[in-house]
Amino acid sequence: HFKEERDKIGVICQKCSNTTHYWIKSQWSYECKSCRSRTSLRSGTVMQSSKLSFLIWYKTMFLLTATKKGFSSKEIQRQLGLKRYEPVWAMVHKLRKAMGNRDDRYTLEGMIEMDEGYFTIEASEKAHQTQKSGRGSKTKSNVMIMAESTILENIESGKAERQCRYFKAKVLEDHKAGATDITFQNAIDKEQTIVFTDKSTSYVNIADYVELHISEKSDETTTTETLKWVHITISNAKRNFVGTNHKIKKKYLQLYLNEFLYKLNRRYFGDKIFDRLVIANITGL
Structure with a gap:
């Protein structure tokens, strides 16, 4: 099965960049038809x-x-x-x-919700006892969450509701606008993108990168309507980590987010x- 999938994708010779190979079954390797160098089935994976x-x-x-x-x-x-x-x-x-x-x-496009969530990470017992919660805490890591959302009419109620498509989550090194800007630009298709956020100072430059940036004061309505899918995702991810993994180190948090988002997007x-x-x-x- 693995070989079948690799054959579909294609094998590139690391020596001469040729893309045509013989399969040497006894060696579980590909042999380049041009330079005869061999590539194992696992090589490059x-x-x-x-x-x-x-x-x-x-x-x-x-x-x-x-x-x-x-x-x-x-x-x-x-x-x-x-x-x-x-x-x-x-x-x-x-x-x-x-x-x-x-x-x-892949990048996000269209209407995008964006906000930050604070995920508990491994820290000393003293830090957990003395540190404040939320922004700036040594027991929390700041994660940017983005969600494609489209407003559609509910056939039964006739009300407009947000429907989600794809998501992204990236660990931020700090709370400054610069880190947010770089992460955001790498995650979106800049053409015809509308972004919804709260009025955090981290988002002051977002309007420079999109067609339209709409920011609203952070309150219950923003959480449950404007940024609905972002906050549902944050809650689900936190619950998932608590139930499956314990004491996640900050340097590995992105890997756990990768798995959660990979399955969510599929x-x-x-x-x-x-x-x-x-x-x-x-x-x-």
Whole structure:
């Protein structure tokens, strides 16, 4: 199955960039028809250099895509019956990185909701006892959440409601407008984009990058209507992390967000999400 998917995508010779190869079954390798150099089946994929078998990787990809909540690395280790935790942890994080790389290929467009959420991260017990919550806390990490949303009429009620499409989530290094601007520009299609935010000072430059920027004072109406899908996503992600993972370090938070968003953006794929992750494995480096 993995070879079939890789053949569909194509193999590029690392030596001469040729795209036509022979398959050497006995070596599980491709041989370039031009320069005769060989490329292993794993080379250039997320599995590259891994000593874990294809079966272990496939079982892990199945577990990661089987449910909305997912599994912790510790639970995957238990399910696979492996003795060592470290290789499993590394494998799962490589797959999460591949998920993020795959989603980074796409940009949001049209009407976009944007806001920030504060996610609990690993910190000392003293920090949890003394630090304030929210912005500036050492126990929280600031994450920008963006959602494509379109206003459609509800057939039954006749009222206009926001319907969501795709999402993005990026960990921000600080609360300054500069960090927000760069992250935002990388996430959107700048043509014909309308962005809805609250009146945070982090968004002062957003109007420079889009057709229209609409900002509203942060209140209950903004949370439940204007930025509805962003706040639903923040709540669901936090609940997902609490139920599955514990004490997430800040430097790994983006990887956990990658997995959550990857599955959220493919929520209607059904069983096909597994095949999509195999493709992300091949192209995700």
